[in-house]
Amino acid sequence: MNFSVKALSKGGGRAGVLQVGGCSLETPALLLSTRKGLPAFISPDLLSTLPTPDSRLLQFSPLHFLEGISLKAVSEMGGLHQMLGLKEHVFVANPADPILSVPDYQSSNKIGASFETPSGRFLIKPGQYMEMISSMRPDIWVTLADEVPAWVSDKRNRVSIQRTMRWLDDCLALAKANDTGGAVFGSIIGGSKINDRKYCAQEVSRRNVEGFNIVGFGLGESMDERPTLLRAVTESLPEDKPRQISGLGLPEEVLQGVAAGVDLFNSTYIYHLTIGGFALTFPSEEIERHVSVDQLNDTIRDDGTKINLKATIYRKDTSRILEGCKCYTCQNHTKAYINHLFNVHEMLAQILLEIHNTYHYLGFFRKIRDTIREGTFEEFRQKFVESRREHAAPAAADNTDTDSAADNADTAALCA
Amino acid sequence: MALRFEILGKFNRARAARLTLPHFVCQTPLFMPVGTQGTIKGLTTSQLEDIGCQIILGNTYHLALRPTSVLIDELGGLHKFMNWPRGLLTDSGGFQMVSLLHLADITEQGVTFQSPVDGKPMLLTPEESIQIQNRIGADIIMALDDVVRTTITGPRIEEAMYRTLRWIDRCIAAHERPHDQNLFGIVQGGLDPVLRDICVKGLVDRKLPGYAIGGLAGGEDKDSFWRVVAQCTAALPEDKPRYVMGVGYPLDIVVCSALGADMYDCVYPTRTARFGTALVPEGVLKLKHQAMSDDTQPIDPTCECMVCKNYSRAYIHCLVTKDAMGSQLLSYHNLFYMLKLSRDLHSSIVNGQFPEFVCNFLQKMFPKGDVPQWVCNAMEVAGIDITSCCSPFPLSLIDSQAATVKFSRKNSIKMVHTKD
Numbered sequence: 001m002n003f004s005v006k007a008l009s010k011g012g013g014r015a016g017v018l019q020v021g022g023c024s025l026e027t028p029a030l031l032l033s034t035r036k037g038l039p040a041f042i043s044p045d046l047l048s049t050l051p052t053p054d055s056r057l058l059q060f061s062p063l064h065f066l067e068g069i070s071l072k073a074v075s076e077m078g079g080l081h082q083m084l085g086l087k088e089h090v091f092v093a094n095p096a097d098p099i100l101s102v103p104d105y106q107s108s109n110k111i112g113a114s115f116e117t118p119s120g121r122f123l124i125k126p127g128q129y130m131e132m133i134s135s136m137r138p139d140i141w142v143t144l145a146d147e148v149p150a151w152v153s154d155k156r157n158r159v160s161i162q163r164t165m166r167w168l169d170d171c172l173a174l175a176k177a178n179d180t181g182g183a184v185f186g187s188i189i190g191g192s193k194i195n196d197r198k199y200c201a202q203e204v205s206r207r208n209v210e211g212f213n214i215v216g217f218g219l220g221e222s223m224d225e226r227p228t229l230l231r232a233v234t235e236s237l238p239e240d241k242p243r244q245i246s247g248l249g250l251p252e253e254v255l256q257g258v259a260a261g262v263d264l265f266n267s268t269y270i271y272h273l274t275i276g277g278f279a280l281t282f283p284s285e286e287i288e289r290h291v292s293v294d295q296l297n298d299t300i301r302d303d304g305t306k307i308n309l310k311a312t313i314y315r316k317d318t319s320r321i322l323e324g325c326k327c328y329t330c331q332n333h334t335k336a337y338i339n340h341l342f343n344v345h346e347m348l349a350q351i352l353l354e355i356h357n358t359y360h361y362l363g364f365f366r367k368i369r370d371t372i373r374e375g376t377f378e379e380f381r382q383k384f385v386e387s388r389r390e391h392a393a394p395a396a397a398d399n400t401d402t403d404s405a406a407d408n409a410d411t412a413a414l415c416a
Numbered sequence: 417m418a419l420r421f422e423i424l425g426k427f428n429r430a431r432a433a434r435l436t437l438p439h440f441v442c443q444t445p446l447f448m449p450v451g452t453q454g455t456i457k458g459l460t461t462s463q464l465e466d467i468g469c470q471i472i473l474g475n476t477y478h479l480a481l482r483p484t485s486v487l488i489d490e491l492g493g494l495h496k497f498m499n500w501p502r503g504l505l506t507d508s509g510g511f512q513m514v515s516l517l518h519l520a521d522i523t524e525q526g527v528t529f530q531s532p533v534d535g536k537p538m539l540l541t542p543e544e545s546i547q548i549q550n551r552i553g554a555d556i557i558m559a560l561d562d563v564v565r566t567t568i569t570g571p572r573i574e575e576a577m578y579r580t581l582r583w584i585d586r587c588i589a590a591h592e593r594p595h596d597q598n599l600f601g602i603v604q605g606g607l608d609p610v611l612r613d614i615c616v617k618g619l620v621d622r623k624l625p626g627y628a629i630g631g632l633a634g635g636e637d638k639d640s641f642w643r644v645v646a647q648c649t650a651a652l653p654e655d656k657p658r659y660v661m662g663v664g665y666p667l668d669i670v671v672c673s674a675l676g677a678d679m680y681d682c683v684y685p686t687r688t689a690r691f692g693t694a695l696v697p698e699g700v701l702k703l704k705h706q707a708m709s710d711d712t713q714p715i716d717p718t719c720e721c722m723v724c725k726n727y728s729r730a731y732i733h734c735l736v737t738k739d740a741m742g743s744q745l746l747s748y749h750n751l752f753y754m755l756k757l758s759r760d761l762h763s764s765i766v767n768g769q770f771p772e773f774v775c776n777f778l779q780k781m782f783p784k785g786d787v788p789q790w791v792c793n794a795m796e797v798a799g800i801d802i803t804s805c806c807s808p809f810p811l812s813l814i815d816s817q818a819a820t821v822k823f824s825r826k827n828s829i830k831m832v833h834t835k836d
Contacts, residue, residue, distance in 0.1 A: 036734060036739065041744070043748070045463065045466070045722050045744060067740075069731065069781070070709060073712055074730075077712050082726065083730075318491055318492075332461070332462070334491075337497055340453075340483045340489070340497075343482055344478070344482070345459045346453055346455045347457055347740055348455040348457075351497060352460070
């Protein structure tokens with residue numbers, strides 16, 4: 001793996017190039033969230049309709065495979081790339097995943113981290129985790145962390161740092177002993193204590209890691225205290241290594257992260273949007289060129305960034321989710337059809353929506369990279385956040401027909 | 417009439433044809449996947465084109481409820497609504513009313529049923545069924561028939577057959593788009609050869625663009641099933657397509673094609689996929705089985721589909737019945753299998769190698785030569801010599817379904833052993 005920073009924005013954001021697994025990827029970049037290595041609804045033939053190499057970064061949790069398949073079988077097949085028939089993709093292993101493998105700090109103890117999965121709760125020790133990594137052979141893997149929410153006591157917060165550091169050393173030692181491949185990203189925690197965050201970041205950067213995984217955000221800290229915390233971390237890290245963050249997924253959160261110098265984002269935002277029937281519609285530059293202002297105003301109904309295709313207003317709407325969008329869904333299907341598919345609970349609804357949302361969000365990241373290189377990232381960020389606030393305020397006030405989980409989470413994060 | 421049916425090759429009763437529909441030129445024999453609500457569960461229309469699907473079946477009953485035929489019509493018809501450029505067929509809606517609704521009552525006027533939306537009594541007449549199907553706009557539409565279970569006996573069968581004949585005239589009269597849509601009549605008459613004969617003659621007199629054999633695949637024994645198909649195909653005109661409704665299993669399709677049928681539809685490949693079962697030349701493979709968890713082979717090593725080229729049984733095993741992707745990938749494989757079977761039937765007939773194809777198919781499915789007796793009987797009538805794949809001493813006289821189940825069980829037990 002190789003990483004280099006190519007451009008810095010005055011607000012702190014950076015654009016770089018990450019070379020890994022035969023791919024050359026521009027950062028800031030989005031890691032697509034997967035269930036067992038594939039996006040929830042996008043089969044590999046449809047995955048190839050998404051832009052490359054942008055869509056090549058896939059995040060999975062080794063814990064997805066605790067049941068159903070033996071590590072021996074995965075190993076025999078030659079690891080995850082072979083097993084999934086995605087030899088050109090880049091797999092990033094992260095034990096935590098907010099859908100299928102949720103960290104459970106109350107059950108974690110000094111010997112391992114605990115996770116809630118659909119097959120029950122599991123306590124994962126560093127040795128066990130490293131066995132999974134060795135069999136699955138991801139391109140990048142993050143070390144085990146004792147992830148705690150923002151509201152735990154100072155004492156528990158410090159305990160989590162101690163454990164995370166010990167597990168980091170254990171993982172590194174095991175990887176060395178067993179000659180486990182893949183680039184190691186050391187996990188950094190510290191809750192919402194600036195000093196703890198700094199301390200952890202400094203300690204992790206002293207270890208032999210190729211990048212960093214910033215953990216514990218999106219767990220109860222406020223939107224306002226986050227930039228300071230993020231900066232405390234990134235300013236303690238060396239410039240020349242990539243930084244990944246877990247838990248920041250909303251567009252505003254991504255922009256906050258980028259501004260603080262984060263390079264890689266993994267999130268289940270797209271999954272939650274898709275399940276809730278939401279399609280991203282905020283204008284990106286590529287689309288602006290094709291669309292008149294009227295059309296844009298027309299799509300802005302919910303909060304200016306997304307529409308709910310379950311809403312009855314789309315029953316007879318034969319327009320595309322977003323005019324000018326080049327994704328498979330917008331090239332082939334109308335809002336009316338997707339609305340029907342949701343009405344009758346057909347799986348194709350989620351397939352089409354996940355394709356559109358992924359395509360669109362990858363476009364958002366491309367836009368971010370472009371603005372950093374052009375030196376206009378700060379303006380872009382300001383404008384984006386402001387326009388979204390304008391739409392979100394009335395929407396939150398009269399609480400219209402958008403009451404799905406994704407939207408609630410969305411508005412809550414904004415109001416926080 | 418809005419179709420052309422040209423026979424390209426024959427072997428005794430079996431035929432391979434080119435069926436030209438308003439939206440697509442099809443090759444028969446063909447299998448039509450069921451896309452009940454304007455989508456095949458878990459697949460995009462581009463994937464269906466990729467795997468060679470020619471006609472999708474839509475269910476009138478479901479589409480009429482949601483999004484309603486008026487809306488489909490307003491938005492330009494079902495082809496446009498679901499963005500499917502190839503063939504579409506809609507059923508009459510009668511079957512779903514009888515099978516899904518408890519309070520359906522069939523009178524001379526039509527089918528009375530309780531609306532699942534507001535519970536009010538509603539009436540579906542032959543005229544209305546055709547009007548709805550005219551609005552949906554499929555290439556082939558089906559006449560409303562009086563469906564009775566094949567396992568029922570007595571005067572009800574006769575009543576249903578005569579009523580189907582009376583209704584066909586009302587359907588023909590109501591059909592407003594005969595130049596865009598082909599109305600197929602449905603042969604009823606239960607398992608009674610006399611009634612079937614009266615029905616076939618009555619329908620043939622109406623000179624319809626195509627004919628369906630209805631009322632089968634409802635739990636009747638296999639020997640009765642193939643005899644009805646054989647009788648109807650023999651009596652139906654040579655130059656019109658013949659569609660066996662609700663069939664079926666790969667073996668049934670091979671047998672019916674040998675007897676001269678051209679079109680089939682069934683939910684089986686996609687439904688069974690969602691329950692974790694894959695179709696393979698040997699029969700079925702239950703991916704949920706624990707023995708699959710460390711089986712690194714593809715589902716079917718001889719299959720060329722995207723799923724078999726990329727995935728192991730072990731990986732599919734950890735997806736099935738847990739993740740949507742399990743249904744998506746298995747449905748893709750199963751439909752690929754059915755559509756490949758259709759293509760193989762077509763090309764083997766055209767190339768004059770139909771008997772070899774049938775023997776090969778039976779050999780893989782019954783490696784011990786225990787081809788069910790009903791298949792042997794049907795093949796004798798079809799004039800296809802299958803002695804090369806039958807064991808000299810018939811192992812059993814059981815019907816095919818029992819044989820299939822027995823086979824798959826044996827198969828999975830065998831796999832457990834190889835892995836233990």
